[in-house]
Amino acid sequence: MLRIEHVSKRYGKKEVLKDINLEIGPGIYGIIAPNGAGKTTLMKLIATLLFPTEGSIYWNEQEILSLGAEYRSILGYMPQKPGYYRNYTAFDFLSYIAVLQGIPHDAAEEKIRTLLTRVNLDPDDRKKLKNYSGGMLQRAAIVQALLNDPKLILLDEPTAGLDPGERVNFRNMLHEMSSDRIILLSTHIVSDIETLADRVIFLKDQTVYVNDTPANIRSILDGKIYAVPQDYLLPHNAKVLEEQPSDNGTILRVCSNKPLPGCKLLKPTLEDVYLMIYGIRK
Amino acid sequence: MTGKLVILRIRHLLQAKFFLFYAIACLLLNVYIADITFANQTYPKYLADFTRDNGIEITEKSIAAGESLEDSLQKNVLVSDLYSISNPWEEVTAKDIYSQLSDLVPMIRNQKLMEQKYAKLQDRIDQIQNQKEYLHLSCGSYTSDIYDSLFSMLMRLVTLEILLYASGIAIWTAYEDRQACTEQSIAATKTGRNIQKTGYIASLILVFATWIFIAGGTFLYLCIYCHLDSFLRSSLSTGFHIRFSSVMPIPFVSWIPLTGMHALQIHLLLQFVLACIFHGISYALSLRQNSSLQTLMTLFSSVLLLFLAAYVFVRTDLFALFELSVWNPVMTAYLEYMWFTDMDLYSVIPMQETWICIVWIIITIVMVLTGLKIYFRKDLNA
Known part of the structure; x- marks a missing residue:
């Protein structure tokens, strides 16, 4: 120990x-x-x-x-x-x-x-x-x-x-x-x-x-991670974690405390938690 | 386990080929210098043959033997030497030397110490007279020149070479794992930071081996090929050996009975002691500091400062401070041509260089031990 x-x-x-x-x-x-x-x-x-x-x-x-x-x-x-x-x-x-x-x-x-x-x-x-x-x-x-x-x-x-x-x-x-x-x-x-x-x-x-x-x-982020189309109007406190290109245009991986109607709920990963803790470095 | 680690460390250090090349280059240089300085001189060889048959002391028998030799240029020099021998101590005592020096050299302030030094020297002068050392032939009229070539040039070169090697390998060994980025992997093993202790021992053994190689090789070449037999067997305090100190010519005198061979041997020995001191100080500094460049700069600037201090104190007649400024291994190495003699006005006690080395060996041991202790509690953050 x-x-x-x-x-x-x-x-x-x-x-x-x-x-x-x-x-x-x-x-x-x-x-x-x-x-x-x-x-x-x-x-x-x-x-x-x-x-x-x-x-x-x-x-x-x-x-x-x-x-x-x-x-x-x-x-x-x-x-x-x-x-x-x-x-x-x-x-x-x-x-x-x-x-x-x-x-x-x-x-x-x-x-x-x-x-x-x-x-x-x-x-x-x-x-x-x-x-x-x-x-x-x-x-x-x-x-x-x-x-x-x-x-x-x-x-x-x-x-x-x-x-x-x-x-x-x-x-x-x-x-x-x-x-x-x-x-x-x-x-x-x-x-x-x-x-x-x-x-x-x-x-x-x-x-x-x-x-x-x-x-x-x-589990901290359970029910908070969504796949969101690029043109979706995000609530004020939502945070974009990743942008992924797809056949239907760019899909955003978003963390939001409020439910995002019409968007697919995703399983959170440790990377999501990492990005929420440390933010995205530009 | 420590023994095995030391052996491994030595094998590892031997892979640094430039140290090996350096040692070989030094030996070749020394042999070359010995060769051009001594090996081609015909008179020492001639004299060596003569003293082998007739002894090293000038007697009536040896004068007769000299006269009976075949005519040659060397014979003329030899006969002239045999007849021109005189006892330089007949009219000079140690007290005379001291009184002349103290009149001529204003910087001698510590008169009591100097008086004591010269009083002690009289015993040795009496011994030279009683045992007729002044009658030794040595290299005749060439004695002073041979002495200068051997001790002021060749032996000083050997000293410089071994001191540079000792400092270099100490710094290399202490920093090698940091340079190779292996320090952290190694320090986290069971042996841990003891690696520096084994490094110190291993590099010291290599200093010894290299000293044997460079100094021993040069010594052997001198003894075997340079025909200096008569010089090496004779006392150095002969009637032919007049030294010119900074103020006046004085007959050569040493604190101990000194033949050429003895002088060579004790020079080599003191050289090794100095190498151990330089190695230890360089290693101890490396353990405290964080970069090899920093250590090199510290050593370099210390050497410069010591020379500067000695120069300033001489110029300003600050004898006590000057005396203090020569009590270090750098100045001891620099003044090598004066070892075991009273030729320098700077030493106040008999065989000062030996005492300086003893003091500095103790200082070095303390520095290495505290250096290792500091390294044990040092953050390895590189």
Whole structure:
């Protein structure tokens, strides 16, 4: 169990996170917020890369900073911009990380091979990392985060650079692993966690804005999302979320508190909630 | 586990080929300079052959042996050297040197310390006389030139090379993971921020290996190919060795009995100690600062400031401040040609360079330990 208690992070006068409180048990948690809203800072605080200005983070009721190596041995972290040594092969780089994780040589080799196969990198494991594509590097970084069979997995924007097929494979992989561990996934791509996450955390104004199951979050907008023709006269407080071209002209996806007669009622998605919370950035 | 990590880190650092090229280029340069400076000189070789058969001390027997050699240009120089030897200490005492210096150099304010220094030096002068070190042949009339070429040029070059390497590899190692964006992935592993500790040890081992390669290679070349045998076996305080300090010529004297070989060895050793200090300071600074450029600028401006301070304090006769400004590894390296001698007017205690190094080794250890501690509590936000 991971517990975040009154955690704040400031850089000088700039407050990045303010009084974050979370209790996180096994399962997949999606952290959603626009760029620059503090997702990465929260991930880094949990990964002990940053130190809270106020508050503490606990793993099984023990402060993570006092646990030190014991805590990091159950942690798997994939940073937003994973780095690599250009002249290493994927296998060599992962072997190096395995040593840093304190994994015995034979076990590490077996684990690396299994995971590389799982992310379809096994045919390229002897290729130098400088010759890898962006997607391949991303997959190598995912393997690096999973090498020590972590109980707590932090993935910061892990699907950036992955093609649709790889994304599906990645989601399946996370789903398989999620039964007995905590997976925290930060992203601004809502579709990544729509079907995957057990709980979704929205960050707004430097703090936790919503923390609930996707179904409960979507239910906030039940009966409020409509498909509306472009020439329809919208009520004053209605908000256009999306414009979709169709055979009968452009159809608007609209959120309205008042019923819109003659318009088709749609099922709300997490993206609708996202747009209602953060607005549309032009 | 730490041992395994250090080995891995060394293997990893060895992949940075430019450090390897740098070391090879330095050795080649040193060998080239040693070659053009010493290897082609015929007199040291001639003298080496002569002293091998007749010993390094000038005696009646060796004078006779010199005269019986086949006629040649070298023989003429040798015989002239054998006859022209004198005891420079017969009429000069340490007290005389001190009184002349204190008359001539207005900046000497700390007279008591200087008096003590020269009083201590008299013991060594007596020893030179009693053991007839001044009769050692060394390189005869070429002794001062050979000494200058060896210690004022070649050894200073080796020192500069190893100091640059030590600082460079320290900064490279400390920042490498940040440059490669691997710092966060690595810091979140079980080893965590201990990676900098292993980085420090690994890069220090490489400094040692490179020092062995550059300095050892140069040393071996000097010993094997440069025919300096008689110079290396003789005391450096011979009758042929007159130094010109900034005010007056004085016979060469060192704090400890010093043959050419001893001088070479202790120069190399102190060189390595200085390299460890430079490496440690550069590493400690890198752990505190956030960019390699910032660290490089800090080091560069510190070196400039130290030279500037020394210059200003000399010009303004602020002796105490000047003395303080030379108590650092940069000035110690710069004044290498004066190590273990009393030739500099700037050192107030015997073997000052050694004491400076001891003090700075302690400072460096403290800086590295606090640097590692700071890195442990540093936000890794790059």
